[in-house]
Amino acid sequence: MEEGKLRFGVLGGGSWGTAIVKMLSENLEHISWYMRNESAIRHLKVEGHNPNYISSVQFDVSKFLLSNDINEVVSSSDVLIFAIPSAFLENELQRLSVSLSDKIIFSAIKGIVPESGLIVGEHFHDYYQIPFKNIGVLTGPCHAEEVAMERLSYLTIACADSSKAELVAKVLKSDYIRTKISDDIIGTEYAAMLKNIYAIAAGIAHGLGYGDNFQSVLMSNAIREMKRFIDKVYKMKRNINNSAYLGDLLVTGYSTFSRNRMFGNMIGKGYTVKSAMMEMNMVAEGYYATKSAHLLHEKLKKKSKTPIINAVYNILYEEKNPKKVFKKLTEKLD
Template sequence: MENKLRFGVFGGGSWGTALVKMLSENMDTVGWYMRNESAIRHIIKEGHNPNYISSVEFDVEKLALSANINEVVEASDVLIFAIPSAFLDAELKSLSVSLEDKIVFSAIKGIVPESGLIVGEHFHNHYNIPFKNIGVITGPCHAEEVALERLSYLTIACADADNAKLVAQALKSDYIRTKISDDIIGTEYAAMLKNIYAIAAGIAHGLGYGDNFQSVLMSNAIREMKRFIDRVYKMKRNINASAYLGDLLVTGYSTFSRNRLFGNMIGKGYTVKSAMMEMNMVAEGYYATQSAHLLMEKLEKKSKTPIINAVYQVLYKEKNPKKVFEKLTEKLD
């Protein structure tokens, strides 16, 4: 299937950089918005992102780089957002052009704090984009392994199968396999929740729990994820599929996982602020934890999510991780 639509990627981080690399395999031109003008100048001169997965070498003739979000929106038919959820609303406030005739895909694993919504719902409610033109790009897939061209898998979810297929076609290559799904809400919530569970895995590791406990934690996490997603949006889905269980496992166990790293630092005694400062990267699960906890509290289903509750107590109530996880171990099976 020949793809004549123009693609634009929004975000200059590791995942945005990986997405541009994937699209560049199949396209003559890829639009790329990042607000860091010095990074843009470096990419144009040196052919790689100086701040994230800098091993990726770009053919700069294929890149339409801009620090003006409106320029990239206007020049693109399909918009792929990879801006951390905590900063998305502020970036979108710079828009002066409409998104209503665009196809919008989220590669963001989090909740928009200002609205409390997953990214797809945020675009639908605040930018009048129909759900058939909104999609999700999810893993299991780490940007660092894309940079190394290690075989990776992506799930492309959209209510409109044709839109899902065109994005899947644009991203696939010798080292990227793609599949499509119609579970846009479930896959997006799963992408958000797995970051919380990766923080839990990191905290456990930092506290000295071993592989035996980690396996029990992940087993309970996938069941908790199913309960959460079914409560929010019930439909027929296989929670053991790659977009759910696979993404959870790679984020919970991989050394590339920034959420696991963040949790590990918390387990070792770092404060939230000091861990964030030392990482110098955004751990999406931090923001997702509060949103998920508040949603379950609102639905009066908090008792169904003991792992999320434990992470919330550590991150937002400043409870002692050791004591919180001692109590959590009694609730797992």
């Protein structure tokens, strides 16, 4: 496979979708881009930038097929990179009247599909009959805002078919983007989902007034909890200290660009879930992931210890007092 012979399409007009289009545009002459917001498309065609997300990025729109018709973008693409928030993915897929069966699909979505309770790759496999060899995952550590500023960033591209992973890695690579490939498609996708939950926990801790000393203990426990959880779901040889796991966890837990940390910080300061979401005006994937991870953990025959996930779930969904929940959590960490 050669990238010049395959057509790429990006689905999603948010910050991460916009960043992915920026990365692709460094290497490709034609990209199809699905954005649901028709006014954003009109603005982009005239002004050359996304008016709503990382608007500092200026595009050569002559390279783009811009459309708010998902069928047009899917039909015109061989490789599809999905960057639609997991909570809205199935609703968008329901708009499809064309088949995905012959497409190569990469998920840049860091969450679980609520309708199925599955990570995105498994959802495409089980509900849309896409073979795992045609499904991949795109993970960090990499914030869209730093891609916009062309700060050096690293991506991990995972796929059961290494040639497809290498293909996508090649078209995303640039002077400011380093890429590596992995065969741990399930583990990297679960890690991308779980790190958002831990970032919310880090934000709650900050909002409650806990300092750097506690944050370091929280992150140390979080990576071990992540490993236990992923090993229960899909055990294979993996180094949890690699950047796709630990690196992505750290940047999401500590960065000021992290919307999940921001969301958690607001919860820790006393905001309700609804008020925090309204003020952010962005999707915090970790909110939806927390419920899905909790339900999945309950279904596992042999549960692992997940005190951090349990604490975040109790605060967000059981409306428990964050201060009291974290007081108990501090006694369970080491």
